[in-house]
Structure formats: structure tokens, C-alpha cells
Amino acid sequence: MSKLIYEKNRILYDFKQPDSVKLIPTDVQIVPFDDQTYEFSDTMTASFPTGDYFCDGDKSYLSVKIKITGNDPGESLKLNFGRGSIANLWNSIRIYHASGTEISNVQNIDIWTKNRQTMSKDTFWKESVGYIQGYRQDPSTEFIYTSNPSELQFKIKLSELHPFFKGTEGKLLPKEIINDLRIELDTNLVNKVFTQGAAPISEILTAQISKCELQLALVDLMDEAQDVVSDMANKDGLKWAYSDVFITTKVIGATENTTNVNIDKACSMAKNIVSVIRATDETNLQSDSYTWPEVFANRWNYRVANVLYPYKRQVAETADSYSSAIDTYSWEFGTNLKYVDFVLNNSNYTTCLKTDDQLLHSGDYLNANKRVEFELEKGTLSTSSFIHSCLEYVKVLRVNDTNSRVDS
Numbered sequence: 001m002s003k004l005i006y007e008k009n010r011i012l013y014d015f016k017q018p019d020s021v022k023l024i025p026t027d028v029q030i031v032p033f034d035d036q037t038y039e040f041s042d043t044m045t046a047s048f049p050t051g052d053y054f055c056d057g058d059k060s061y062l063s064v065k066i067k068i069t070g071n072d073p074g075e076s077l078k079l080n081f082g083r084g085s086i087a088n089l090w091n092s093i094r095i096y097h098a099s100g101t102e103i104s105n106v107q108n109i110d111i112w113t114k115n116r117q118t119m120s121k122d123t124f125w126k127e128s129v130g131y132i133q134g135y136r137q138d139p140s141t142e143f144i145y146t147s148n149p150s151e152l153q154f155k156i157k158l159s160e161l162h163p164f165f166k167g168t169e170g171k172l173l174p175k176e177i178i179n180d181l182r183i184e185l186d187t188n189l190v191n192k193v194f195t196q197g198a199a200p201i202s203e204i205l206t207a208q209i210s211k212c213e214l215q216l217a218l219v220d221l222m223d224e225a226q227d228v229v230s231d232m233a234n235k236d237g238l239k240w241a242y243s244d245v246f247i248t249t250k251v252i253g254a255t256e257n258t259t260n261v262n263i264d265k266a267c268s269m270a271k272n273i274v275s276v277i278r279a280t281d282e283t284n285l286q287s288d289s290y291t292w293p294e295v296f297a298n299r300w301n302y303r304v305a306n307v308l309y310p311y312k313r314q315v316a317e318t319a320d321s322y323s324s325a326i327d328t329y330s331w332e333f334g335t336n337l338k339y340v341d342f343v344l345n346n347s348n349y350t351t352c353l354k355t356d357d358q359l360l361h362s363g364d365y366l367n368a369n370k371r372v373e374f375e376l377e378k379g380t381l382s383t384s385s386f387i388h389s390c391l392e393y394v395k396v397l398r399v400n401d402t403n404s405r406v407d408s
Contacts, residue, residue, distance in 0.1 A: 027220075029053075033212035040190045040207055044090075046214055048181040054172040057165030059217035060158045064089070067151040069206040077150060077204070082195035082288035083345055085134035086154035087113040089193050089209070090185045093162055098180035101404040103397060104164055108247050110188065112390040114290050115274055117160070118346050119325065120333035129157065151210070158214075163243040168360060168394065172219055176399050177240050196285035204285070237400040241361060243271065244408070246391045251280065254381045261374040261389050267408045269363030269394040272328050273302060275349040275374050278386045294318060294347035295385075299377040302351050305370045310351040314375075318343060321350075328352040349374065361394055 033046040048055070064086070070077045081088050088110050095103040106112075117130070126135040133156045159166035165173070187193075190207050246265040263273065276292045299316045302309040310324040322342050326335040328350045337346060353364040366372060374389050395408040 027053075027218050029216045029218050031214040031216060033214075036210060036212060038187065038209040038212065040187055040193065040209065042187055042209075044185040044187060044209070044212055046183050046212075048178050048183075048214065048216065050175060050179045050216060050218060052175050052179075053218035053220055054174055055178045056172055056217040056219060057158045057167070058170070060165070061155040061215040062158060062161055063153060063155045063211070063213050063215055064209050065151050065153045065211040067206075067208045067210055068204060071203050071205045079194045079196055079204075079285075080136055081134045081193070082290050083118070084110070084114045084290035085117070085130065086156050087117070087133070087160070088290065089187055090161075091188045091192070092186040094184040095162065095164060096182040096184075097177070097397065097399065097404045098182075099399075099404045101397070101406060103181075103406060104162060104244050104395075106162075106245050106247060108249060108388055109162070109245065110192075110290075111276060111278075111388045112245050112247060112274075112392075113160070115276060115346065115348060115390070116329075119329045119335050119337050122336040133157075133160070153211075155215070163245075166242070168241045168243065173240070174238060176238050177397065191285050192289050194285060195288045237398050240397040240399075242395060242397070243392050244395045246393065248389045248391075250387045250389075251384055252387060253384050257380065258377050259387070260376075261387055263372040263374065263389050263391050265372075265391055265393065266367045267363075267391075267393040267395075268365050269361055270353045270366050270372070271332075271363045271392045271394065272350065272352045272354065273372060273374075273389065273391045274325075274328070275376075275387055275389040276347075278388070279381075280384045280386055291345050292347055293345075294343055295376075295378045295381070298379070300349050301375050302349075303373045303375060304353075304364065304366070309353070314377075315349075318347075321347065325350040331357050349376070363394060366393075 029050070031046060031049060033044055035044075038044050068077055068079065091110055092105075092107045093109050094105045097103055117135075121130060123137070126137060132154060134154050157165075167173070187209065190204060194204075196204075246263070248261060248263050250259070250261050252259045261275070277295050278289065278292055279287075281287075299314045300321075301311075301314045308314065310327070311320075315321055315324065319339075322339055325342065325348060326337070329335040331352055331354050354362045355364060356362045372391065374387070376387070393408060395406055398405050398407065
């Protein structure tokens with residue numbers, strides 16, 4: 001083991017570097033949200049009082065219980081999350097550092113989360129971690145509420161709720177970043193969260209979100225290691241690199257066969273971009289808001305300055321759209337979405353902007369003179385549609401003992 005010379009209080013310390021700086025096994029701290037019950041369409045708020053502990057965002061969870069009451073107490077409620085999960089519940093997320101700096105502010109993050117998890121997670125994940133998050137292998141037949149009234153618990157990892165909690169390097173969140181962090185979550189209406197069976201036995205009468213809590217996996221460090229990190233934060237500052245998402249939404253008419261969507265976001269490292277199309281009339285429980293069928297007779301591409309992506313031409317074949325999607329995600333995650341499922345339930349328009357898969361931080365830069373534009377030619381549809389274009393890019397949070405800032 002190597003020796004370290006450490007200065008504190010004008011004294012030099014000579015000590016051996018330990019093999020592990022963890023002092024105690026991971027402990028879980030339960031932190032309730034500001035309110036214990038919320039109605040659908042409310043804003044859920046909570047803080048992270050982690051104190052001097054580090055936090056493992058990949059072993060920490062957001063847990064809620066959802067209580068549903070039907071109009072017929074003697075019958076079952078046929079509900080599920082469709083092709084989504086409990087992530088359907090939150091439309092928007094805002095995260096603030098203790099100093100007040102805005103870390104992230106994303107609208108329609110449920111769209112991006114569902115698409116990313118569907119593309120990158122395998123069957124075992126959906127039957128384990130994904131199961132308690134609310135995924136079901138056969139969304140059309142497996143219903144999660146089988147008694148009336150019924151209350152079920154669902155949990156989502158913080159690292160799946162927003163990539164900030166994982167970071168780009170998968171490290172523990174130090175106290176200077178996580179302590180007194182503030183989170184705000186805007187919830188969706190019931191008909192955006194759930195999908196009901198085609199022939200429901202009982203219809204929803206009331207729906208409530210209860211027992212909302214953060215389950216934080218905390219790690220204590222040896223005093224010497226804690227002092228080293230704190231000293232670094234005071235002198236040089238700490239850096240936390242993470243992915244964030246910028247989502248642009250546009251409505252296109254049923255007969256608007258050619259459209260362009262400008263994604264106006266300046267950043268140093270844009271990683272990838274995905275666009276999905278959803279009908280605007282998905283407002284009832286019988287419609288799965290998280291199924292995105294293929295838009296027929298389409299041609300599409302992304303334009304960055306004068307270069308077309310993902311190929312140097314427009315894409316006109318479904319197989320090319322699929323290969324572009326799996327190539328985009330294989331750079332970082334691998335992909336597990338079958339071709340049939342892609343066409344029937346998850347058609348999207350995707351391209352990768354990473355420049356080197358061997359670099360941890362890799363991506364193309366964007367600015368006012370080099371912006372992304374999504375170009376789509378489609379056939380006439382039965383209704384108007386939403387286009388959600390989601391740009392994933394890298395940001396860096398820099399903190400010291402009093403101040404913080406975000407660079408992108």
C-alpha cells in the first residue's frame with residue numbers, strides 16, 4: 001500500500017492508503033416527501049438531508065404507494081402502466097443544489113425514460129428491478145390492481161429517475177453535492193399514467209398517491225478520506241459530470257405531411273437524440289399513451305449544420321430506422337428491443353452524436369451556428385400528433401463549500 005502525506009491544521013500526517021475507505025456497510029435512510037399524500041397532477045417535493053454521508057444513487061430509490069378505488073367495490077380494477085412503468089407518473093422533474101443552482105429542469109421526462117429503458121433493458125431486468133418499477137412482460141393481459149380498493153407499492157431507482165443521480169462515471173455522490181438537494185416532480189393525470197382493460201369490470205372512482213419517500217443508500221467514510229474530499233472541495237472544488245435531457249415538443253396536423261423541428265440547445269457534448277410521435281387524442285384510460293406506432297410512408301433525418309444524420313441521406317425504410325436506433329444505444333448500453341416490438345410499439349427516430357466510443361465523455365458540440373433540426377415527411381394520419389425530440393447531453397456541476405455552477 002502506498003503512503004500519503006496529508007496536511008491539516010498546519011500539521012503533516014503520514015499514513016498508509018487503505019484498500020477501502022468505507023467505514024460501515026451501506027445504510028438506508030428513509031426520507032419522507034414534504035407531504036405524505038398527493039393527488040394526480042400535484043407537484044411532489046422533497047429534500048435530501050444526507051448530512052456527512054455519501055449517497056449511492058444506483059442503490060437509492062423513490063418509493064410511492066398508489067391507492068385506487070373503483071365504483072364497484074365488489075369487482076376488480078383492470079389497470080396497468082401500459083408499456084411504461086411508474087415513471088409514467090412524473091411529467092416533469094426539477095433538481096436544485098443546496099445553493100439554489102438549477103441542476104436540471106426537464107419537461108415530458110416520462111417519454112424519454114420509457115424510450116430509453118425499453119431500448120436498453122433486457123427481459124431479466126424487467127422481471128426483477130423493472131417489475132417493482134411497474135413493468136409487465138405482457139402489458140395487454142397482466143393487470144396490477146386485482147382487488148377493490150387496492151393499494152400497491154412501486155419503486156424506481158434514483159439513477160433511473162434521472163441520470164444525474166448516477167453520473168457519467170458511476171461514482172458515489174459526495175455530501176457537497178447531495179446534501180440538502182431539492183427535487184420537484186410534477187405528476188401526470190390518471191389517464192396518462194394508467195391504461196385500463198378493454199372491458200373494465202370496475203371504473204376508477206378515486207386515485208391517490210401516498211407514503212411517498214426517498215430510500216437513500218448512504219455510505220460513511222473514514223475520517224481521513226472524508227477530510228481529503230472536504231479539503232479538495234474547499235480548495236479546488238468538486239466536479240460531477242452527468243447526462244441531462246432537453247426535450248422539444250411540437251404539434252403537427254394530420255395532413256401536415258412535411259415538418260421540421262428545431263432543437264435549439266447549445267452544449268459541448270451532445271450524445272444522442274431521439275424523436276417519438278404520439279397522437280394528441282390519447283386522453284382516455286383505454287388508450288396506452290406509451291405506445292408509439294410507426295408513422296407510415298415516412299422519410300426522415302436529422303440535420304446538424306449541413307450534415308445529415310444518421311446517414312448522409314434521408315431514411316425511408318423501417319429496417320434502417322431500427323438499425324439506427326439499436327446502433328445509437330449499443331454505443332453505451334447495448335439494446336434488447338426486438339424488431340417486431342420496435343415496429344408495433346416503440347418506433348422512434350434516433351441518431352448517435354458521440355464521436356468516440358472509447359472516451360468516457362464524448363459527443364458533438366452544438367451552438368447557434370451548429371444546431372440540430374429534425375426533418376420528417378409522413379403520410380396523412382387520422383389525427384394530429386405530438387413530436388417529442390429528446391436531446392441527451394453532458395453537463396458538469398462544479399461546487400465548493402459555498403457556491404456552485406453548472407456548465408454544459
